[in-house]
Structure formats: C-alpha cells, structure tokens
Amino acid sequence: MDSSLFELARLVDTAQAVPVARVTQVRDQYDSTWLIGKGKVEEIIKSVEEDKIDLVVFDRELSPRQLTRLEERIPCKVIDRTQLILDIFAMRAQTKEGSLQVELAQLEYMLPRLVGKGTELSRLGGGIGTRGPGEKKLETDRRHIRGRIHDLKRDLEQVRKHRQLHQSRRRKMEIVQVALVGYTNAGKSTLLNRLTGSTVLEEDQLFATLDPTSRFLDLPSGEKILLTDTVGFIRNLPHHLVAAFRSTLEQVQEADLLLHVVDQSHPEAASQMAAVQQVLKDLSADKVPMLTVFNKRDQGRGEVLSAEGELIQISALAEADIARLKEKIAQILYEAQVSGSAEIPVARGEMISQLYEVADVLHSEVNDLTMTLHFRLPRKKYERMPPEIKACIREVHEKN
CATH class of the missing domain: 3.40.50.300 (P-loop containing nucleotide triphosphate hydrolases)
Known part of the structure; x- marks a missing residue:
C-alpha cells in the first residue's frame, strides 16, 4: 500500500498539485457505496476542512455510484487514480494524435459518470481532472458526447491508416x-x-x-x-x-x-x-x-x-x-542471420543500391559486366528480400 500511495503522490506532483495528507484503510472488501468505510469518509471531510484541501484523489477507480456519493459528502473536488492519469496525459499530449487519444479516453471515462449529475457539473470548476475536453464537454448531453466519441474514433482510424502506410514504406525499405x-x-x-x-x-x-x-x-x-x-x-x-x-x-x-x-x-x-x-x-x-x-x-x-x-x-x-x-x-x-554473395549486373544500379539498403555488404568486386557483393542480414529480412535480388544470389549460409 505504501508504494502505491507513494506513486500516487508522484502522480499528484506531476499534475502540478501539492500532496497534503493521506488516509488509508485496510478492509476485506470495498464498500459498494463509498469504496471506503463511512467513518473514513468523515475523517476525510474533517481533514479537508481543517487543512483547506481542494482536491481528494482515491488510489482506486471509483464507480459512478461511488463518485456521486463521495462528491455529495466531501466538500471539494473528488477524482480517482484513473482520472488523475488521464489529466496528466492531457497535459503531456503534444501531437494532434495524442490529444485525440486522450480526449477519447477521457470522454469514455466520463460518459457513465454523467448520470444524475445535472446542474452539479458546475461544481467541477477548473484545474486537475478537467483538462482535455474540459467543463464545456461535461455540460453537453450524453448524445453529444457519444457523437464526439464516434468522431474521435473515426479520426483516429484515419491516423492509424496513415501510420500503417508509413509502416508499410519502412518495411519495403527493410x-x-x-x-x-x-x-x-x-x-x-x-x-x-x-x-x-x-x-x-x-x-x-x-x-x-x-x-x-x-x-x-x-x-x-x-x-x-x-x-x-x-x-x-x-x-x-x-x-x-x-x-x-x-x-x-x-x-x-x-x-x-x-x-x-x-x-x-x-x-x-x-x-x-x-x-x-x-x-x-x-x-x-x-x-x-x-x-x-x-x-x-x-x-x-x-x-x-x-x-x-x-x-x-x-x-x-x-x-x-x-x-x-x-x-x-x-x-x-543478427544472431539468426543469412550471409552469402550475389552477382548483379552493373547496369542494374537500382538493385545494387537496394541490396546495400537491406543488407550489411561486407565487400564487393566488379567482374566485367557484373558486381559480386558479399553480404549478411537477419534471416527475417532475407525472407522478405525482393525475388529479383534473391534470383541473383549465388551462395547462402545460415547461422543460428
């Protein structure tokens, strides 16, 4: 428990907040309404009031019901470990894709927790737990949020296809x-x-x-x-x-x-x-x-x-x-590698260049109209070598 709470304190610090106090409890099972015991809830309320705390972070993910009940009793913002991590990711995301991914994760987390909140959403204010989609997204109805989730998934699918294209080009270049x-x-x-x-x-x-x-x-x-x-x-x-x-x-x-x-x-x-x-x-x-x-x-x-x-x-x-x-x-x-030699016509400069790109060419010599290249490369790359280059290979040795 100590190591988990220490990590939670690091997360709070990363989110640019200052840990003030901690409350722990050992239970055989979590309370379905409060997660912790009702007496511990009162202990947290007392600490919040005495130390003027404005954020309480639970080290476990809270169910929608638990979050609602705790927010009704504790006189400050309440979030859980998941929302804290999502908040840090929103703060760290720099690229368009990263921002889309974080917003999608936040909205999918928030959606089931909007039930019954109504006008209480105004309590959330700003700061930790509201970065990313922010308060204006929380104030929209569930249908709007579902629509936004659909749009985000569509946009991320386009990004995924774009990445697969780059991945394919890298594979072709071996x-x-x-x-x-x-x-x-x-x-x-x-x-x-x-x-x-x-x-x-x-x-x-x-x-x-x-x-x-x-x-x-x-x-x-x-x-x-x-x-x-x-x-x-x-x-x-x-x-x-x-x-x-x-x-x-x-x-x-x-x-x-x-x-x-x-x-x-x-x-x-x-x-x-x-x-x-x-x-x-x-x-x-x-x-x-x-x-x-x-x-x-x-x-x-x-x-x-x-x-x-x-x-x-x-x-x-x-x-x-x-x-x-x-x-x-x-x-x-290179422990599972293939070595050998290939004879490629000097006129086929593009094939010679391609072999240099995909393999480690140890040395080469020119014999009349052909160039003999002695090479080595991983077996995995050899298996994906273009057939026209494989056809020029005269000698192959495999090493495990």
Whole structure:
C-alpha cells in the first residue's frame, strides 16, 4: 500500500498539485457505496476542512455510484487514480494524435459518470481532472458526447491508416525497428538520447514524454535501425488509455526487438517489470523478441533482478555501457542471420543500391559486366528480400 500511495503522490506532483495528507484503510472488501468505510469518509471531510484541501484523489477507480456519493459528502473536488492519469496525459499530449487519444479516453471515462449529475457539473470548476475536453464537454448531453466519441474514433482510424502506410514504406525499405518499452520514469528517453545523440525531453517526472519519438541509431556495423521511445507504462494503467492508445502502441507489435528498460535501483523494480509484461500481453506484443536493459546500475540500490531471455546491466550515463548495449542489440538482431554473395549486373544500379539498403555488404568486386557483393542480414529480412535480388544470389549460409 505504501508504494502505491507513494506513486500516487508522484502522480499528484506531476499534475502540478501539492500532496497534503493521506488516509488509508485496510478492509476485506470495498464498500459498494463509498469504496471506503463511512467513518473514513468523515475523517476525510474533517481533514479537508481543517487543512483547506481542494482536491481528494482515491488510489482506486471509483464507480459512478461511488463518485456521486463521495462528491455529495466531501466538500471539494473528488477524482480517482484513473482520472488523475488521464489529466496528466492531457497535459503531456503534444501531437494532434495524442490529444485525440486522450480526449477519447477521457470522454469514455466520463460518459457513465454523467448520470444524475445535472446542474452539479458546475461544481467541477477548473484545474486537475478537467483538462482535455474540459467543463464545456461535461455540460453537453450524453448524445453529444457519444457523437464526439464516434468522431474521435473515426479520426483516429484515419491516423492509424496513415501510420500503417508509413509502416508499410519502412518495411519495403527493410528498416529494422526497435522499440523502447518500460515503466514510466525508468530512463527510456535518456537511453534514446544516449544511443542516438538526440535531445528528447528528459525529466524526473512520471510520463515526462507521452507522444512516441523515433530516431535512427547507428550500429557498430554501420547499419542504421529505427529506435522508437514509447509512452511509459504504470501499474493499474486505465483500460481506457490502453484502448485509446492502441494505434500508437501498434508499433510495439511491429518491432523486430523490444528493449525493456528497467530502473534496477527502484525498490519496486520487480513489480514494475510485471506491470510492463502485463500491458505487453494486453497488446498481444509479449511474443516480440526482447532484451531487458537493467538501467541505473551506477546507483547501486535495489534487489538483484533476473529476467527471462536476453539481459544486460548498464548505466545510460556511461559511454562504455552504451557501446556494450549497441553491440548487444546488433548481436541479437543478427544472431539468426543469412550471409552469402550475389552477382548483379552493373547496369542494374537500382538493385545494387537496394541490396546495400537491406543488407550489411561486407565487400564487393566488379567482374566485367557484373558486381559480386558479399553480404549478411537477419534471416527475417532475407525472407522478405525482393525475388529479383534473391534470383541473383549465388551462395547462402545460415547461422543460428
């Protein structure tokens, strides 16, 4: 409970509010009307009045009935963990797609909670819990909100098709794609910057970056791969968000390799890893090859962790560790590889260029009217190689 409430306090801080007090209760089961006991409700009311608190945040998702009853009794705004996270996402969204996704998640969360509120909606005011669609959306009727949800889904479907087009172009160019995944604030953006030399925002806050960012990464072999930083995961991630951001997270499913970044210095690292694995399972991305990157080893705190499959311990701030990580990525991407040679007519310059794009050409020589190119590439990319290039291949070796 302490770790969950500590994380909730971090979320409140990220939402630009100041935690003042906390109230806990141990129960065999949640109260269907209040979530907590009625006596605890009175304790919260007393604390609100004495400390002049203007926001109460519950660490569990409140049902429409519970939210209504609590708002009737507690003399300030009441929200739950889900609404708090949605609010932070609304604050962090920078792109048009991100804003659409957050608004969709917020409206789908709000819709069942509008029952019976009527004129009470005016109590919501501004601030935390009202970013995104805002008060004017809450004041519309349910039919209007359903219509807006329909429009948002339609717009996001267009964005999804646009992304699939880009994805298809990348596949045709045979660009290897690696996605960074991990618990929020595990150091993914820092790692992206160190690996690629970019300057993506780095903050010691939850969900510092929301919209996915892609940069090219040069491997030791000289090949370029695409590295994408995705939104951080969190325990009890609202299902509204998982559903709304499914189109963005599709690139996790399409990746050739996932880098699961873990803050190994965090005392709750093991449970954070489990939370990430659960979200990946929900996205049907748990079968994508994965390298677990235990980050912040220089801080020397936390338990000794293990992971299934490939793993590496690094500090994103150490150049030597970044170099080791690049080597490890290359090793995994190329461990199941095909090498060989192809004889392509010199006049077919476009085919020669295409082979250079999809494979690591080790060396080449010109023999009269043909060029012999000795290459290597992942088996997965070899299988997708254009038939006309495959027809020019004279020698093939496979290595596992």
